[in-house]
Amino acid sequence: MNFLRLIERKRDGQTLADDAIRALVRAFTTGNLPAYQMAALLMAVYFRGLNREETTALTLAMRDSGETLQFPPDPRPLVDKHSTGGIGDKVSLPLTPLLICLGFRVPMISGRGLGITGGTLDKLDSIPGFQTLLSTKRIQKIVQRTGGVICGQTERMVPADKKIYALRDVTGTVPNLSLITASILSKKLAENLDALILDVKFGTAAFMPTLAAARQLARAMVSLGRQCGVRTRAVLTDMNTPLGRAAGNWLEVKESLTCLEGQGPADLRTLVLTCAAHLLVQTGRAANLAVARRQATACLDSGAPRRTWDAMLRAQGADLKAWHRKLAQPAAAPTVCPLKAPQGGWIARCDARIIGEVVRDLGGGRQTQEAAINHAVGIDQMAKPGEWVERGGVLCRVHAADGQSAEAALAQLPAAFQLTAHPVKPARLIWGSVR
Numbered sequence: 001m002n003f004l005r006l007i008e009r010k011r012d013g014q015t016l017a018d019d020a021i022r023a024l025v026r027a028f029t030t031g032n033l034p035a036y037q038m039a040a041l042l043m044a045v046y047f048r049g050l051n052r053e054e055t056t057a058l059t060l061a062m063r064d065s066g067e068t069l070q071f072p073p074d075p076r077p078l079v080d081k082h083s084t085g086g087i088g089d090k091v092s093l094p095l096t097p098l099l100i101c102l103g104f105r106v107p108m109i110s111g112r113g114l115g116i117t118g119g120t121l122d123k124l125d126s127i128p129g130f131q132t133l134l135s136t137k138r139i140q141k142i143v144q145r146t147g148g149v150i151c152g153q154t155e156r157m158v159p160a161d162k163k164i165y166a167l168r169d170v171t172g173t174v175p176n177l178s179l180i181t182a183s184i185l186s187k188k189l190a191e192n193l194d195a196l197i198l199d200v201k202f203g204t205a206a207f208m209p210t211l212a213a214a215r216q217l218a219r220a221m222v223s224l225g226r227q228c229g230v231r232t233r234a235v236l237t238d239m240n241t242p243l244g245r246a247a248g249n250w251l252e253v254k255e256s257l258t259c260l261e262g263q264g265p266a267d268l269r270t271l272v273l274t275c276a277a278h279l280l281v282q283t284g285r286a287a288n289l290a291v292a293r294r295q296a297t298a299c300l301d302s303g304a305p306r307r308t309w310d311a312m313l314r315a316q317g318a319d320l321k322a323w324h325r326k327l328a329q330p331a332a333a334p335t336v337c338p339l340k341a342p343q344g345g346w347i348a349r350c351d352a353r354i355i356g357e358v359v360r361d362l363g364g365g366r367q368t369q370e371a372a373i374n375h376a377v378g379i380d381q382m383a384k385p386g387e388w389v390e391r392g393g394v395l396c397r398v399h400a401a402d403g404q405s406a407e408a409a410l411a412q413l414p415a416a417f418q419l420t421a422h423p424v425k426p427a428r429l430i431w432g433s434v435r
């Protein structure tokens with residue numbers, strides 16, 4: 001294959017054949033195509049785009065670049081959820097045990113946070129002893145036995161995406177619809193799913209700034225997922241406001257537990273139940289969304305998913321004694337201080353981007369992929385749009401490693417909250433779905 005010729009073809013706006021795309025992906029993954037040539041190709045794709053057939057070929061080539069998960073025949077369908085990422089997005093944690101209790105198998109391969117958006121694996125790392133780095137064999141075993149697992153991509157799964165994403169990250173080629181679609185779906189297709197629900201977020205702290213852009217991405221992913229044999233749907237959700245009342249790794253694990261115990265914040269509960277309901281309909285286990293929602297609600301409220309959460313912790317090696325000790329502490333961070341409202345008013349805005357930046361600056365997120373993070377820090381008790389707060393009432397609390405970083409956070413945070421004298425409607429969370 002003449003790789004230079006292929007780069008030139010894409011540069012000139014021509015299409016690439018299936019076998020050419022496969023050869024490019026294989027060569028780059030095995031070290032036979034230099035990064036400078038792949039970077040040139042990615043930039044050509046960024047400007048010229050990929051058509052539907054090219055995007056499919058890229059997705060499948062990336063999926064096939066490594067091991068895929070194989071599961072034995074079983075009446076329990078294999079399902080998963082993927083979120084495009086946001087602040088306070090802890091849905092995977094309560095959703096996984098709920099789906100297990102609804103009769104699904106859930107091989108949930110998750111990622112780490114980068115920049116301001118949180119990552120499920122970082123949240124789970126705050127649980128003492130919990131293992132997220134598992135071999136393919138172990139993933140398969142735990143899924144069959146416990147019903148589900150939440151872990152990282154193994155070294156051997158979709159290595160092409162790991163290499164290509166790292167290159168996109170440093171060449172300004174991340175925000176391209178086809179490349180995002182191929183990247184996300186190649187990983188999900190490697191799980192050999194029956195059904196997938198995508199949570200495509202839009203807003204100040206999301207990858208997609210507007211609802212229209214989120215819908216476009218959702219349509220591309222749903223269409224490709226279906227074409228590849230996975231019953232795929234997407235929900236479009238707001239990420240101008242953080243999800244729930246807590247952002248920061250350990251604080252989000254604690255909030256997930258309140259959701260499993262039936263007391264969690266309403267928006268988190270709504271999104272968890274909505275994702276579960278869509279999967280019930282997608283797999284033919286419920287006739288429509290209203291029936292499915294009732295089924296999911298009854299299951300969550302039965303307490304069974306809370307017990308399954310404990311079984312998941314045991315299966316993934318958590319130190320249960322240390323976990324219970326940590327849960328019993330009022331806070332894991334040494335310094336906790338409130339941000340108080342300067343006057344009484346209705347919350348008109350709680351800006352997810354600013355909250356995300358503050359959590360990252362407290363040490364709860366990373367600037368580079370290798371950076372260490374502090375799992376204890378973050379923000380909780382966030383007031384939500386539509387709520388009334390008295391003068392001196394708590395807008396949120398800062399959990400910090402020391403007084404100095406708490407002060408810095410308290411200086412940044414007032415910009416996140418806007419108060420008005422008039423009643424405000426609560427922020428709408430779900431803006432539609434793509435089927």
Ligand code: URA
Binds near residue numbers: 179180181183
């Ligand atoms: N998440 C991914 O996994 N890949 C992308 O390209 C963007 C977001």
